[in-house]
Amino acid sequence: MxxxxxxxxxxxxxxxxxxxxxxxxxxxxxxxxxxxxxxxxxxxxxxxxxxxxxxxxxxxxxxxxxxxxxxxxxxxxxxxxxxxxxxxxxxxxxxxxxxxxxxxxxxxxxxxxxxxxxxxxxxRDDFAILNALPTAEGAIECAMREYEGTISGSKCLVAGFGRIGKILAHKLVLLGANVTVSARKPSDLAYVKALGYNALNTENLRTVKRFDIAFNTIPKLIFDRELLMNTDTNTLIIDLASLPGGVDFDTAEKLGIYAVRALSLPGKCAPKTAGEIIKTTVFDIIKEVYR
Amino acid sequence: MxxxxxxxxxxxxxxxxxxxxxxxxxxxxxxxxxxxxxxxxxxxxxxxxxxxxxxxxxxxxxxxxxxxxxxxxxxxxxxxxxxxxxxxxxxxxxxxxxxxxxxxxxxxxxxxxxxxxxxxxxxRDDFAILNALPTAEGAIECAMREYEGTISGSKCLVAGFGRIGKILAHKLVLLGANVTVSARKPSDLAYVKALGYNALNTENLRTVKRFDIAFNTIPKLIFDRELLMNTDTNTLIIDLASLPGGVDFDTAEKLGIYAVRALSLPGKCAPKTAGEIIKTTVFDIIKEVYR
Amino acid sequence: MxxxxxxxxxxxxxxxxxxxxxxxxxxxxxxxxxxxxxxxxxxxxxxxxxxxxxxxxxxxxxxxxxxxxxxxxxxxxxxxxxxxxxxxxxxxxxxxxxxxxxxxxxxxxxxxxxxxxxxxxxxRDDFAILNALPTAEGAIECAMREYEGTISGSKCLVAGFGRIGKILAHKLVLLGANVTVSARKPSDLAYVKALGYNALNTENLRTVKRFDIAFNTIPKLIFDRELLMNTDTNTLIIDLASLPGGVDFDTAEKLGIYAVRALSLPGKCAPKTAGEIIKTTVFDIIKEVYR
Amino acid sequence: MxxxxxxxxxxxxxxxxxxxxxxxxxxxxxxxxxxxxxxxxxxxxxxxxxxxxxxxxxxxxxxxxxxxxxxxxxxxxxxxxxxxxxxxxxxxxxxxxxxxxxxxxxxxxxxxxxxxxxxxxxxRDDFAILNALPTAEGAIECAMREYEGTISGSKCLVAGFGRIGKILAHKLVLLGANVTVSARKPSDLAYVKALGYNALNTENLRTVKRFDIAFNTIPKLIFDRELLMNTDTNTLIIDLASLPGGVDFDTAEKLGIYAVRALSLPGKCAPKTAGEIIKTTVFDIIKEVYR
Structure with missing residues (x-):
């Protein structure tokens, strides 16, 4: 063929x-x-x-x-x-x-x-990376809807510096937020600093204080009972990690912390872009396979 | 006192x-x-x-x-x-x-x-200017919700370069949109160019073609019957002008153009910021009047 | 004609x-x-x-x-x-x-x-506004050359929020600087805050402490003997004000403060852009006068 | 110890x-x-x-x-x-x-x-990543000095999306340049697109047309005789690749293409930042080794 x-x-x-x-x-x-x-x-x-x-x-x-x-x-x-x-x-x-x-x-x-x-x-990796953009925009739309202040001037924590964390931190800072990124790998932490964000080692994430919004992008239970007990109650948590997710929602509710699960954002928030990404990926496969 | x-x-x-x-x-x-x-x-x-x-x-x-x-x-x-x-x-x-x-x-x-x-x-002028920020963010939240693609990569028209137009264009370009600003005054058009946006004279706004999103910030009927008839039907129109507004919504509906009225955005989208702006303004008055 | x-x-x-x-x-x-x-x-x-x-x-x-x-x-x-x-x-x-x-x-x-x-x-006003862009870039080039750190992460003061101050502050913040703008008019101060910069009233500018770089855009003697005596000696001052300028250079030298006069930046740093701006302005005049 | x-x-x-x-x-x-x-x-x-x-x-x-x-x-x-x-x-x-x-x-x-x-x-990897920031700023300072227009509005090519390419493209786009990035790995090309740059496969880099400035960050002879013959003569080339470099400078000179070698930029352009990066890295080693 x-x-x-x-x-x-x-x-x-x-x-x-x-x-x-x-x-x-x-x-x-x-x-x-x-x-x-x-x-x-x-x-x-x-x-x-x-x-x-x-x-x-x-x-x-x-x-x-x-x-x-x-x-x-x-x-x-x-x-x-x-x-x-x-x-x-x-x-x-x-x-x-x-x-x-x-x-x-x-x-x-x-x-x-x-x-x-x-x-x-x-x-495919490129499919996931391309989808990080509509995911990050969807996360920002979610933050704009749920947070009662403006993103501009807010203090945001982005837990994780993978595909989504990278694009999300970039967009937030452009919107005027004060952005802290937590990462684990020394090279990621170096990138975080070189790009001008505040850096935090995920290993040392024992408290989440003085943040208006905390985005979790890490597919692990980061906001467990212990961390939630050391999180300000007026911090909005937006969990972008795929199921089972990165937040203990029951404990959050008990503590009066508002936490939102935001899944499948490309399809929900930007189906046009998501459809175009499918096309790009399928066409890339065709170019690779059928020369 | x-x-x-x-x-x-x-x-x-x-x-x-x-x-x-x-x-x-x-x-x-x-x-x-x-x-x-x-x-x-x-x-x-x-x-x-x-x-x-x-x-x-x-x-x-x-x-x-x-x-x-x-x-x-x-x-x-x-x-x-x-x-x-x-x-x-x-x-x-x-x-x-x-x-x-x-x-x-x-x-x-x-x-x-x-x-x-x-x-x-x-x-007060300063009250209105400070509110331009939550208004612009609210407009972007509205665009993110209503537009089916991402803001990044979209083609946006901002009609008017007053308080809101200035902040809105600034935010949109940072989010990766391709931004065209229409203005009327030569000095505004010069600022538009110096800030790196595409410039369009509002006087010459006879067609709105190839834009994904058009924001109107001008408190006049800009999107009248004639302009709407020369607007792409898949352009999303977001009207930020205070009532009676800048869009002929009846005609838009007849033509199948989706137009949204976005009013009182600071109070709806960012009451925290809006409240802080009231405080700033009241305190500024006190400082001016009661030395 | x-x-x-x-x-x-x-x-x-x-x-x-x-x-x-x-x-x-x-x-x-x-x-x-x-x-x-x-x-x-x-x-x-x-x-x-x-x-x-x-x-x-x-x-x-x-x-x-x-x-x-x-x-x-x-x-x-x-x-x-x-x-x-x-x-x-x-x-x-x-x-x-x-x-x-x-x-x-x-x-x-x-x-x-x-x-x-x-x-x-x-x-013409539009000529001056269009030239604010190459002036601001020239000021940044000057800062990059003279300052021994990076603009990213530096603390910058922009005195004045006129044509040049507006564009300069905008560019500096995008490059990752922490930017404070001093202005005098309440509406300018409101814009400064709405755009996300730190605001300072020029009237109250009695000390310049903890800034890495101070840009003066105000055509008045802002950095006079008194202010210079309350300026950190390791602050780099870049004076963009046209002659006689806004800095008492003799006093600065005596105090060991490094101050640089940066004039005619569009012609020196970006003659191509400056030439294109002349063309734009001349052609705009022709369009206005000879219909 | x-x-x-x-x-x-x-x-x-x-x-x-x-x-x-x-x-x-x-x-x-x-x-x-x-x-x-x-x-x-x-x-x-x-x-x-x-x-x-x-x-x-x-x-x-x-x-x-x-x-x-x-x-x-x-x-x-x-x-x-x-x-x-x-x-x-x-x-x-x-x-x-x-x-x-x-x-x-x-x-x-x-x-x-x-x-x-x-x-x-x-x-160390983190040392190199942290130095990418002063390197990118130094490259921009070099471009501002050598290019006769403004970075804002210019068309820039960044060849390579490694440490330096990532930060450089980011800064250029913020300064208002139209940025195209060439990369080789599918995942890098996906990031390039997700971040909003124009993407080009380095493999297919046969001509460099309509760019004002081309930055090379790839440590290989990218701008060889053949590519230079298909490069516009008014494109400024800035080579950031360590020696022997990525540009055939002799051929460039013969063809009348202005090419600049920019090496050791952190030390030359931002010794303060470069010194602080050494401190950060040394202290990180101490923390890792001597608990």
Whole structure:
């Protein structure tokens, strides 16, 4: 297969992100078939059809994030039906490149597909990095909504200096916040200082005092009972860590600390950007694989 | 009267802003009496009392924004009662400095008070400028909520380069937006260019094409029928102009352009900052008047 | 005369700025004759000629900044000759629009020209505002050169919040400096706070302590003997005020305070930008006057 | 040895950075002996002495960057003498922790010292990262000095997204430049995009057109003959790569492209910051090693 053999993309299920993905692909002069969006009557100039047709009449298939539900049915929030792939679908899919997420869950539901060409765009590092931008903006939107003062002039703690922490700290400082970043690796701490933030070693994070907002980006229980007991009660905590999360919400509530869980921000806050990121990643895979 | 004679402030009615104002004044080591907040059971260490007591036992009085309702009753959203000042109140108030807003409406309801010392903090230039910051942040929060992409990478138009336009354009560019500012005065257009924004003469604003978000800050009907007919339908319009506003919302709806009215943003989005701004302004007046 | 009658610009004397001005005008598809640059052998595709020819064969004339020397001769640093306008030149010039600076000095030397159309582009507000950008960058270049630390992390005082102070404070804060701005007008002080700088009333500027760099933009003797005696000796002072300047340099030297005078920064540090600003201003005048 | 056993630091040779290092250590309430600075008559309240005394009367020793000259003599630019360590010095040094740079060159000259405790602070990752900030500022100072326009509004290419590229791109964009970053790794390219820069794959860097300034941070010959032949002649090239550098300077000169080599920027442009970074790194080592 060559890059030029792909002319029509079948987009199978998904939410608003996949609609923006479809638009973005279409703007690059490819055809798009949207399958599994039957609750929409129309969507601009894009073709809506049933899943079977989208699978059979396209050259490559894109599944959404998450790709399937726990019962193995396709993730089609814009459809009223519960759609499962049947044997015929599988045979057709096996002949086409498939771009999906949560590959192992997908293959567990449809093991036969492991003989095909399946690319997990959701597992790629560049996908995660690109999504750090809409995540950081979503976190700021959340802070603006929940915090009763302005970000400008506020004192913010960003726990963690990974993908999201890097972009989030950068944006907060530009908005006029006084930003402290906690990190663990000496090289990260050096970057934190070189970029002009206040630096704190996560290991030594025993108290959170005099911060207006604390963002957690570390996928570990950072705000445990002990730390929460040494946190100002008027500090707003925004937890960006994926489940089970980085905050003991029960204890926070008991102590009267307001803590908010902010998950899946790209899809919720910026589906357009999130859809364009899926497109960028899928197209990058195609360029790498089919020269 | 001297500055040092003011030891206790009576805060008469108002919303969350006045509560943060009370907290901020209290943090500066003055006493505060909150009158007209009877729906609150307590508010930290601050004294809640009835309006009569707050008036009689304080050295200076602060009324909120707006100060009174159209029927002449006090603006007390945290009270279940409809409170009017009576003759006794008036006599006591006449002996104390009064800080209020919408002075002419206030004096129309209580003409006798024109013999007293009444300062309209809401009419001051510095009050308006300081509020431009929470207004700009509120506008960005609104844009983040309503726009389906990220601010970073978006194309924004800011119509008007007054107080709000200046701060808003500054924040947007820091968040990574591509910002065009329309202004009218040659000196404003020169500042727009010197600060690195794209410049557009408001006089020549005949079309709004290829913008993701258009913010109007000009208190005139800028987005009239004609301009809206030359605006991309997928441009989000956020109108920050005070009523009657700068957008023909009926026409916008007919044309399928999504337009949002964003008013009173400091009070809604950042009551803490808005309360602190009231304190700063009242204290500045005191410093100017009572040396 | 109409706008379209101007096809060839004669640029009479000046430094590098006028060469970039010539290039910029030429890039807009006008012809340019450069007179008074005889020490250059060539300058790209631009026509070098003597002053007489540049005057007679062009449709409009642009004199530099400063326009003439104190002896009335043209300001032609790129020429070895001392050039004066003679009666013939004057008669020809009278028929053409003239764009110059320091108009009163110019007309004092050549009073006959007061019958012609003379525009002082150097006196315009927009010209001064646009030049605030290269001035601010030049001030930062000066600070980077003279200060032994980095701007990032330094404590800077910007005295004055006029054209230059506004842009300079903005750039410094973006580079990571901790910026304090001193201003006098309440509305300026409000802007200073709304933009997130530390605010100081210039009236109360009695000591300058714990600043690494102090920029003066106020055209008055701010750093007089008294203030210098209350300034840390390791504070670097950069004086941007036009002559006689805002710093008592003799006293500074005696006290061991390092103070630098930074004048005419646009021409020295960014002649390309300065030339483009002259073009923008001259073209704006043409648009205003010849519709 | 314990942390608390170190009370006096001997600073042996070096340039202005070591003087600022001495000041910074002294500000933290340690004693400092400066050896090898005999051309200075005094240096504030710091003690100047000969190298022998600085070695014998201190608890820990800090050598500069570079630590020694090619002939094995100490790097003492502030001394008129050529100083070599003798056997007695060595014996004393062996009993103390030594913080130096270019450890292998140092030990080649004084192999006996390999039995001692020698820490190469110059080889540490955090040292390099912290120095990226003064390097980036120095690069910007260089660009401001050499480029004839303003950084604001200029089009800049930053080749490489390592330590220096990251900070440099960040600063340039804040100053209003339009920034393109070239990188090679997919994750770096994703960060480049997420941070809002234009992205370019270094592999595909075949032409450099329409850039005002190109910064090279990659320690490889990027601007070779071929690329230079496809570079605009009015692009200013600033090479930050350590020797042998990333630009073919001979070819650049022949082609009329102005290229500047900018090396050792922290020491040259910001010795104060560079000295403080040495202190931070040495103190971090002490904290790690002597608990």
């Amino acid at each position: 060559k890059k030029s053999d792909i002319r029509t993309f079948g987009i199978i299920g998904g939410d608003k992100r996949q609609l923006f993905l479809a638009k973005s692909i279409s703007d690059s002069c490819y055809d798009v078939l949207l399958g599994g969006f039957d609750r929409l009557e129309s969507h601009g100039s894009l073709s809506l059809c049933n899943v079977k047709k989208a699978i059979s009449e396209s050259d490559a298939l894109i599944f959404p994030l998450p790709s399937i539900r726990t019962d193995g049915s396709l993730n089609t929030p814009f459809s009223n039906e519960n759609i499962l792939l049947d044997g015929d679908d599988i045979e057709i899919i096996l002949k086409k490149p498939v771009f999906t997420t949560m590959k192992s869950r997908f293959l567990k539901a449809y093991p036969r597909l492991s003989d095909g060409e399946i690319f997990d765009y959701g597992a | 001297k500055k040092s004679d003011i030891r206790t402030f009576g805060i008469i009615g108002g919303d969350k802003r006045q509560l943060f104002l009370a907290k901020s004044i209290s943090d500066s080591c003055y006493d505060v009496l909150l009158g007209g907040f009877d729906r609150l059971e307590s508010h930290g260490s601050l004294s809640l009392c009835n309006v009569k007591k707050a008036i009689s036992e304080s050295d200076a009085l602060i009324f909120p924004l707006p100060s009174i309702r159209t029927d002449g009753s006090l603006n007390t959203p945290f009270s279940n009662e409809n409170i009017l000042l009576d003759g006794d109140d008036i006599e006591i108030i006449l002996k104390k400095p009064v800080f209020t807003t919408m002075k002419s409406r206030f004096l129309k309801a209580y003409p006798r008070l024109s013999d007293g010392e009444i300062f309209d903090y809401g009419a | 109409k706008k379209s009658d101007i096809r060839t610009f004669g640029i009479i004397g000046g430094d590098k700025r006028q060469l970039f001005l010539a290039k910029s005008i030429s890039d807009s598809c006008y012809d340019v004759l450069l007179g008074g640059f005889d020490r250059l052998e060539s300058h790209g595709s631009l026509s070098l000629c003597n002053v007489k020819k540049a005057i007679s064969e062009s449709d409009a004339l642009i004199f530099p900044l400063p326009s003439i020397r104190t002896d009335g001769s043209l300001n032609t640093p790129f020429s070895n000759e001392n050039i004066l306008l003679d009666g013939d030149d004057i008669e020809i010039i009278l028929k053409k629009p003239v764009f110059t600076t320091m108009k009163s000095r110019f007309l004092k030397a050549y009073p006959r020209l007061s019958d012609g159309e003379i525009f002082d582009y150097g006196a | 314990k942390k608390s056993d170190i009370r006096t630091f001997g600073i042996i040779g070096g340039d202005k950075r070591q003087l600022f290092l001495a000041k910074s250590i002294s500000d933290s309430c340690y004693d400092v002996l400066l050896g090898g600075f005999d051309r200075l008559e005094s240096h504030g309240s710091l003690s100047l002495c000969n190298v022998k005394k600085a070695i014998s009367e201190s608890d820990a020793l800090i050598f500069p960057l570079p630590s020694i000259r090619t002939d094995g003599s100490l790097n003492t630019p502030f001394s008129n003498e050529n100083i070599l360590l003798d056997g007695d010095d060595i014996e004393i040094i062996l009993k103390k922790p030594v913080f130096t740079t270019m450890k292998s060159r140092f030990l080649k000259a004084y192999p006996r010292l390999s039995d001692g405790e020698i820490f190469d602070y110059g080889a």
